[in-house]
Amino acid sequence: MSSSPATAISSAPTIGVFDSGFGGLTVLRALIERMPHAHFAFLGDTARLPYGSKSRRTIARYAAESAQFLVREQGAEFLVIACNTASALALDAIQDAVPVPVLGVIEPGAQAARAASKTGDVLVIATDATVQSHAYTAACQALGLRSLEKACPLLVPLVEEGWTDPSSPTGHVTAQVVQIYLDELAAQAAAAGLNADILVLGCTHYPLLRPLIESALPPGVRVIDSAQAVAEAAARSINCRLPTIGEDRAEGSPHAQLRCFATDSVDKFERLGSRFLGRPVGKVQLVDLGG
């Protein structure tokens, strides 16, 4: 599984990161922090988003095409699916479509929740599509956790508007929105008899709201960021699966190298992406994966 026929073994592993949009740049950011010497190729399938409103079959086809682009044309030796919808509905299809290891964003989040929870009860906030897939509930259940999911549809547009600074009037509005959602979730959890001590951020946009979310949580509830959880899991898996191209190869490459691709809306990607990535995304290349 560690061989990628299209790729010559270079001085650092190439990790492909795929999202339906550019929210997955928060996952890329966590990956770069954890593996600063790797090479990264990020693809946002922005022309065909949102995946959430499409059928499982269509999502599987889109995600497989995107994964093949990263592996065949960009030489990715390991894939991270930084998209909750694709992870929930198309992980098997992606694994069938490419000959490299593939890691989704949902299971690492659930595993980090299990490692951190003392009560075994977990809350999850995510987009409507992710909640409707019940993928986090299934992943938590498989690990013996009880969970309650809540869709928070306003948080993605608030992040994309940039209303995230707690000290500004716009951030004050976002703080109220977060408080309303989390109060509703707490009431639903209490009604369901849950004693949750973990809140999983089940959407790649939400790390930008982490300070606001932590301020709105009751004491004793800790935040687990799926983006960080998947980066940890990817680093462990890469060091385990690709030992000859892990730490050793890193020495020759002092800085992460990054190539970004999008299927549409390159302008918006370049404009907003740096806030998600925490550094400039540079020039984003437009690619055509078909309709």
Added chain:
Amino acid sequence: MSSSPATAISSAPTIGVFDSGFGGLTVLRALIERMPHAHFAFLGDTARLPYGSKSRRTIARYAAESAQFLVREQGAEFLVIACNTASALALDAIQDAVPVPVLGVIEPGAQAARAASKTGDVLVIATDATVQSHAYTAACQALGLRSLEKACPLLVPLVEEGWTDPSSPTGHVTAQVVQIYLDELAAQAAAAGLNADILVLGCTHYPLLRPLIESALPPGVRVIDSAQAVAEAAARSINCRLPTIGEDRAEGSPHAQLRCFATDSVDKFERLGSRFLGRPVGKVQLVDLGG
């Protein structure tokens, strides 16, 4: 242009209403209020939304297919395009695709603004896609109006969350968002030397926020609702173009008859649609227009 070969002349005209989603139900509501004796067929192309992020060519193809469904399969004798993006980018393509009169939502809004404005200066709020098309600016300019457009991306998700009741905590959040947007717009208008007395609601979701928007406006600025404007224009056009099937045919049909169709997400359509329509949408039929 008044003949539709697939349709036998019945007791009331059938008006086809098309939107990329279900926001256009506010236009349908205004049409029913204005022509309570007509028959209506509404199609929401929910499987392929949002149109805003797609190319003009793709939008034209989608819109033409949707228009043909309404004319050929539902017997529409007049079409209203209740979608700002399709009106801005695909009106010509739709007119070429069907043998019936077609009315978009943008020109009637601009004409109503001209009729109502004393200063000749007009403000427009809309989605990001509509603003980027500059269709309202062009329509206003053609009528000798100066205009300034502002994208308000949070308003659609706030409406879809149902946070529209000014007396509730959630409506209070929406009121703050509206105030922030309108204050920014007023500052931009002042900087541009505009003395606007009209605000056009350039998105089919916004009529549900009209009380909140009117509360946030400075005195002397009046709201023009594009949904109402297009309904007025459609009623005038139908009475003018189809005189034999207008008022006369109405007598036999005391209540508007309505059939709703969607290409996906029928549940969400049925769940949220009644708030837009102001009455139950009834059973929504799923149709497949291809990919």
